[in-house]
Amino acid sequence: MEKGTSARAATGERRRQILDAALHCFAENGYEATTLSQIRDRSGASTGSIYHLFSSKQEIAGAVYLDGLREYQKGFLDVIAHRTGAEGVVRACVEYYLQWVEDNERLARFILHTRRAELVPAVRDELRTMNRAFFGALANVIERYVASGDIKPMPRELFHAVVMGPAHEYTRHWLAGRRRVPLGEALSLLGEASWDAVRTRERRRG
Numbered sequence: 001m002e003k004g005t006s007a008r009a010a011t012g013e014r015r016r017q018i019l020d021a022a023l024h025c026f027a028e029n030g031y032e033a034t035t036l037s038q039i040r041d042r043s044g045a046s047t048g049s050i051y052h053l054f055s056s057k058q059e060i061a062g063a064v065y066l067d068g069l070r071e072y073q074k075g076f077l078d079v080i081a082h083r084t085g086a087e088g089v090v091r092a093c094v095e096y097y098l099q100w101v102e103d104n105e106r107l108a109r110f111i112l113h114t115r116r117a118e119l120v121p122a123v124r125d126e127l128r129t130m131n132r133a134f135f136g137a138l139a140n141v142i143e144r145y146v147a148s149g150d151i152k153p154m155p156r157e158l159f160h161a162v163v164m165g166p167a168h169e170y171t172r173h174w175l176a177g178r179r180r181v182p183l184g185e186a187l188s189l190l191g192e193a194s195w196d197a198v199r200t201r202e203r204r205r206g
Contacts, residue, residue, distance in 0.1 A: 015053050018043045019067060022060045027106040031061060031114070062123030065114055068107045069127070072100055073134040080141055086150035089141060090198060091191040094167050098183045098190070101171045109175045135160065151198050163194045 021043035025034040036057055040050055054060045076096050083092040101108040116124060139156040146153050154162065167190050174183060 011053070014045060014049055015063075018045050018050060018053065018060065019064050021045075022057075023064050023106055023110060026061070026064070026110055031118075056120075058118075058120050059123075061114070062119045064107075065111060065119060066123055066126060066130070068104070068111055070130060072104075072111075073130065075100065077134070077137055080138070086145035086148075086199065087195050089145065090151075090163055090195045093163050094191040094194050095187055097164060097167050098171065098187050101175070102183045105175065108171070112172060112175065149200055152200050154198075159198070162197050166190050166193050 018039065022034070022039045025038045025042060029038065034057065036047075036050065039057070039060065040047055043050075050060075054063065076093070079096045080089050080092050083089045116127065119127065135157070138160065142151060142159050143156070145151040151159075167186075170186055170190060171183065174181075174186075
């Protein structure tokens with residue numbers, strides 16, 4: 001039992017080292033120019049270890065994409081689950097996204113700039129399943145506030161676009177180096193804009 005657990009832990013650690021090395025290489029050289037040899041050298045893994053876990057560079061890229069998005073989605077849902085009130089939830093959506101991008105700049109750039117058509121079919125299928133679960137869980141939270149009259153009724157697939165659209169657009173330019181305002185400074189204004197876009201009730205003024 002202990003040997004099996006130890007072996008799984010070692011395999012998981014090796015997998016993480018390979019994915020971290022791949023992300024570094026993709027960021028430094030670009031996906032197309034990155035080779036398996038570069039990933040092998042940076043990770044310290046043997047060629048055999050890499051091929052034991054992944055069949056190709058494309059499969060490694062797909063794993064980087066899925067693991068990163070899975071971590072993002074889990075953190076996102078955890079954060080909004082602990083916020084109260086419609087405004088708190090909406091602002092938390094924007095705050096979490098901007099903080100995650102700032103903390104995971106390479107990964108965010110890779111995910112945002114990778115086209116789904118470039119991913120292997122198995123990754124696209126899992127991505128579809130993940131996204132369906134994520135957006136369904138988000139919709140369940142938001143629809144409670146729609147029912148209470150705090151958030152405007154809208155098709156569930158549009159809520160994420162309305163709330164996250166400004167933040168997505170700004171981070172896209174920020175990651176490309178075309179914007180100078182730090183994400184932390186942009187957070188308050190973008191959160192305010194997203195809340196104003198979906199709220200129905202006037203806030204009380206002190």
